[in-house]
Amino acid sequence: MSGKTICLQNVEHFFSSHRIGEPPTKVLCQTSVTMPKQQFVSLVGPSGCGKTTVLNMAAGLVRPTQGNITLDGKTPKVGDPDVGYLLARDALLPWRTALMNVSLPLELRGGGRKERESLARKILEEVGLGNFADAYPAQLSHGMRQRVAVARTLVAEPNTLLMDEPFSALDAQTRLSVQQLFLRLWERVQSTVLFVTHDLTEAILMSDRVLVFSARPGEIVAEFEVDFERPRSLRELQSSERFHDLFRRIWDVFRQEVEV
Amino acid sequence: MTQLEEGVRMAKHSEIAASPAAIDAPKRRKPLADRLLAVIAGWIVLAGVGGGLWEWAGRSGYVNPLFISYPSAIGHALLKGLYEGLITVDARYTFVAVFLGFAGAAVLGIAVAFALAQNAYLKKVVDPFLTALNSLPRVALAPLFLMWFGIGLFSHVLMAASLTFFVVLANTTAGIESVDQDHLLLARLQGATRWQTFRLFIVPSALPGIFVGLELGFIFGTLGTVSGEMIVGEHGLGVRLSRDAGIFDTADYFATLFALVVISALLTFCFQALKNRLLGWQRLHVVQKSH
Numbered sequence A: 001m002s003g004k005t006i007c008l009q010n011v012e013h014f015f016s017s018h019r020i021g022e023p024p025t026k027v028l029c030q031t032s033v034t035m036p037k038q039q040f041v042s043l044v045g046p047s048g049c050g051k052t053t054v055l056n057m058a059a060g061l062v063r064p065t066q067g068n069i070t071l072d073g074k075t076p077k078v079g080d081p082d083v084g085y086l087l088a089r090d091a092l093l094p095w096r097t098a099l100m101n102v103s104l105p106l107e108l109r110g111g112g113r114k115e116r117e118s119l120a121r122k123i124l125e126e127v128g129l130g131n132f133a134d135a136y137p138a139q140l141s142h143g144m145r146q147r148v149a150v151a152r153t154l155v156a157e158p159n160t161l162l163m164d165e166p167f168s169a170l171d172a173q174t175r176l177s178v179q180q181l182f183l184r185l186w187e188r189v190q191s192t193v194l195f196v197t198h199d200l201t202e203a204i205l206m207s208d209r210v211l212v213f214s215a216r217p218g219e220i221v222a223e224f225e226v227d228f229e230r231p232r233s234l235r236e237l238q239s240s241e242r243f244h245d246l247f248r249r250i251w252d253v254f255r256q257e258v259e260v
Numbered sequence B: 001m002t003q004l005e006e007g008v009r010m011a012k013h014s015e016i017a018a019s020p021a022a023i024d025a026p027k028r029r030k031p032l033a034d035r036l037l038a039v040i041a042g043w044i045v046l047a048g049v050g051g052g053l054w055e056w057a058g059r060s061g062y063v064n065p066l067f068i069s070y071p072s073a074i075g076h077a078l079l080k081g082l083y084e085g086l087i088t089v090d091a092r093y094t095f096v097a098v099f100l101g102f103a104g105a106a107v108l109g110i111a112v113a114f115a116l117a118q119n120a121y122l123k124k125v126v127d128p129f130l131t132a133l134n135s136l137p138r139v140a141l142a143p144l145f146l147m148w149f150g151i152g153l154f155s156h157v158l159m160a161a162s163l164t165f166f167v168v169l170a171n172t173t174a175g176i177e178s179v180d181q182d183h184l185l186l187a188r189l190q191g192a193t194r195w196q197t198f199r200l201f202i203v204p205s206a207l208p209g210i211f212v213g214l215e216l217g218f219i220f221g222t223l224g225t226v227s228g229e230m231i232v233g234e235h236g237l238g239v240r241l242s243r244d245a246g247i248f249d250t251a252d253y254f255a256t257l258f259a260l261v262v263i264s265a266l267l268t269f270c271f272q273a274l275k276n277r278l279l280g281w282q283r284l285h286v287v288q289k290s291h
């Protein structure tokens, strides 16, 4: 599987104020950056710095006020089957079983029933929920629900993934196991990933490259390559010296932005 | 590291604890509320005590039986009523009117709710008029309907419909508006068409609200028809009620009320059974919250 190249050229963004007469708020300073295909890129930055806005631009949900954003040279459009989107909230449909939730993207695309259910079943097994195919979301724990959401995002094999703090709602132990699970699935296909988080540890553990954003209005203040070999074992990595070195280097920059 | 491993194991454990198998697993004594026989016994005791007190109050003259009658007299009146067409003529007449009015108004109410949800402008324009119409005391319309359409079934059908429509409309609208914004975002991101969004995301979200509307709508429809019949009519439980009250025949009055309640309750019960079949997933929430 390949992946799309995400390219921001002189992108700048303002949100109009809700109060009449007030000037629009600048949320993103002029930003240019290219994320080559198959790269796992994390955006870290303090809350409100415009991370979600950048992600939503890549999804086609938001048009930049200035400049251009492109996926493989084309303007992103909402509902592109090659693009998967994962939120912190699982957004599972409570009236559908895990299996039916996972097969939803295929159903919307009009696949045959047999085929989409067998694909959904396969990916549910891969996220370790083969025995819970017929359970409703209300019967599942947070961690399981988010794994169903991961399966739903991956079932149609998108080559580009946009993820907005996808694991931030999970408790620490569950988060680590879901992160590891996701990484294992991703390392097989190596799609392009744009991963938004405010958790620096997560950014370093998962990605190939970390972009540090300033407080609002956001701009990229630093950029770090993470060249740990793959496949990664997050638990081992987390306790290694190289991880801590890199963490300290990035934290020195990150801290200034968070503490503003 | 070992601490982490421990943590991961614990996390796995806690996930399993919430699994459906685990919820059903402990086969200890069922709580009283889940034992059918216990519940039925409770019903009998409650009805027996209440009925007994009533019988005693009426017969002993403690309360004038002219006003409250007593169960054995009502039972007698009920039997007499069965011979005189209480069910076969009057109840049938009433509930045919309720059903026709309810069915028409329910379909219309649901359709209008979805139409207005699709068009924000139309909704804004129409809303104040609907509110005004809905605040009208419907009983006040009965003489008008009777004047326009005569003392026939149709006037009583309209009485049911005039109440059912607004109840179904309001509850369906509430159901549609309760759709989770994340679900709509998901639909957009996955490229759902308008029709798919409607069918797979909006309708299932609105379904609980629709059912509440239908259930209440039926009760209100019965209210509309019966109150219309009480003003004027040829047949119907409402006609019976106003006649019995006019001649102070309290036992007959209660017998008619009893028939009305039993039939309504039976229909509501069937309806709830249908709802539980269709909305089984909703009850799962309750299960999880209570654990």
Ligand SMILES: Nc1ncnc2c1ncn2[C@@H]1O[C@H](COP(=O)(O)OP(=O)(O)O)[C@@H](O)[C@H]1O
Residues within 6 Å of the ligand: A015, A016, A027, A045, A046, A047, A048, A049, A050, A051, A052, A053, A054, A216
């Ligand atoms: N639709 C909107 N209208 C107005 N302001 C918005 C809108 N969406 C986001 N904002 C504002 O833009 C800023 C950046 O938001 P966001 O991209 O969500 O930040 P982050 O994801 O980094 O926390 C925030 O201050 C937020 O309040």
Ligand SMILES: [Mg+2]
Residues within 6 Å of the ligand: A048, A051, A052, A164
């Ligand atoms: Mg955000």
